[in-house]
Amino acid sequence: VRNTQPTSATQSWTTTMSSLGTAYARVRAQTRELCRPLAVEDYVVQSMPDASPVKWHLAHTTWFFEQFLLKPGLADYRVFDASYDYLFNSYYDAVGPRHPRAERGLLTRPTVEEIVAYREHVDEHMQRLINRAGRDAQLDARIELGLNHEQQHQELMLTDLKHAFAANPLRPAYRAGAPRGLGSPTPLLWQHYPGGLQEIGATADEFCYDNELPRHRVYLEPYELASRLVTNGEFLEFVRSGGYATPSLWLADGFAHAQAQGWSRPLYWSTDLDALFTLAGMGALDPAEPVCHVSYYEADAYARWAGARLPTEAEWESAARLHALDGNLLESGVLQPVAAPGTAALEPGPQQFSGDVWEWTSSAYSAYPGYRPAAGALGEYNGKFMVNQIVLRGGSCATPRSHLRASYRNFFYPQQRWQFMGLRLARSVAG
Ligand SMILES: [Fe+2]
Numbered sequence: 001v002r003n004t005q006p007t008s009a010t011q012s013w014t015t016t017m018s019s020l021g022t023a024y025a026r027v028r029a030q031t032r033e034l035c036r037p038l039a040v041e042d043y044v045v046q047s048m049p050d051a052s053p054v055k056w057h058l059a060h061t062t063w064f065f066e067q068f069l070l071k072p073g074l075a076d077y078r079v080f081d082a083s084y085d086y087l088f089n090s091y092y093d094a095v096g097p098r099h100p101r102a103e104r105g106l107l108t109r110p111t112v113e114e115i116v117a118y119r120e121h122v123d124e125h126m127q128r129l130i131n132r133a134g135r136d137a138q139l140d141a142r143i144e145l146g147l148n149h150e151q152q153h154q155e156l157m158l159t160d161l162k163h164a165f166a167a168n169p170l171r172p173a174y175r176a177g178a179p180r181g182l183g184s185p186t187p188l189l190w191q192h193y194p195g196g197l198q199e200i201g202a203t204a205d206e207f208c209y210d211n212e213l214p215r216h217r218v219y220l221e222p223y224e225l226a227s228r229l230v231t232n233g234e235f236l237e238f239v240r241s242g243g244y245a246t247p248s249l250w251l252a253d254g255f256a257h258a259q260a261q262g263w264s265r266p267l268y269w270s271t272d273l274d275a276l277f278t279l280a281g282m283g284a285l286d287p288a289e290p291v292c293h294v295s296y297y298e299a300d301a302y303a304r305w306a307g308a309r310l311p312t313e314a315e316w317e318s319a320a321r322l323h324a325l326d327g328n329l330l331e332s333g334v335l336q337p338v339a340a341p342g343t344a345a346l347e348p349g350p351q352q353f354s355g356d357v358w359e360w361t362s363s364a365y366s367a368y369p370g371y372r373p374a375a376g377a378l379g380e381y382n383g384k385f386m387v388n389q390i391v392l393r394g395g396s397c398a399t400p401r402s403h404l405r406a407s408y409r410n411f412f413y414p415q416q417r418w419q420f421m422g423l424r425l426a427r428s429v430a431g
Helices: 017-034 054-073 084-088 101-106 112-131 137-166 232-240 252-261 296-305 313-320
Strands: 190-193 196-200 216-220 223-226 275-278 281-284 358-364 390-393 410-412 426-428
Touching: 017 054, 017 112, 017 137, 054 084, 054 112, 054 137, 112 137, 137 275, 190 313, 196 313, 216 313, 223 313, 232 296, 252 296, 296 358, 313 358, 313 390
Parallel strands: none
Antiparallel strands: 190 223, 196 216, 223 426, 275 281, 358 390, 390 410
């Protein structure tokens, strides 16, 4: 896996044999920990084609290790169940045929119990692989890829569960949340960035996906970014002023999609616009919280309405590198975007670059100059999706902290909004 060669500083995870084993155990346990609030019925449901059942996530992440590590890496490994290749392959054409994505919710069998046994089987043999003599850097990099893959699915498990629970008239809570205050928004300030010749892409000192490489130069005109994310209160003004019914604010595809879907507000907002669904159940719509669960189309229309635009991913990354990547991530336990700290009296600096919501950029998801996908089936991880999707940056309240970095490129289709997705405004300035 050319693009995931560990270097001197993948140290946070994988310097020594024992720490890789520990990292493996920790990530795998985190997945199970996220399942702790669930009843067995919750593992099976699929609320839409884009969302997968929790049981499928548990099995697929395990299949990834079995397929890409244990089968090629352990000569005496016996697969747990040969039918799982068909059931739990997500999209790897080079591996073979697979169960249709939209029908994952029909898999009442294998049972949850069998999938838990599958995980334990693979975990046992993965530890054997990790503790075996003669591991090399390529194998370590592939294990690290598997762990990052599992972390991606941890976030997806939560967002897919949220979608399923929101579809239930009982609006069940995944788990009780801390009381959410109704704060007053932090003032929005414009931060100036001079632009010029900048470098973006992953640096050599940490794990990255192939799509973050190669690091390369970009030229940026001077620009400004909002000091914080767009809030519910601000987005509510767009809704109340008829934003969803004003075609001049929208891209043509976006307006057509919004009309066809009957969109009049962000996903999970109540019809009376004063409540929203969270992983803690229904709650008040806090005007100070970042707006969340908007599509690219809605983010783009809002930005136009606000007299601004979305940042490009290069603008975002160049700015984010200047600020600490620390925020409301999975470890905070809130599982909901929170209002930017700060008050009117205290002039805030740039905030919320990391966590809360993935930030839509205006950049199409495509290859960096000189990009080469990894060899073999794992080359399908990112490269083949580089059309018709949009880049999002910064991580969300469901992203594990160790999964994130300034160069991280997430990507979704412009009409999708079930992830923790929001926006930060940008604008161009005269040089
Ligand atoms: Fe996957």
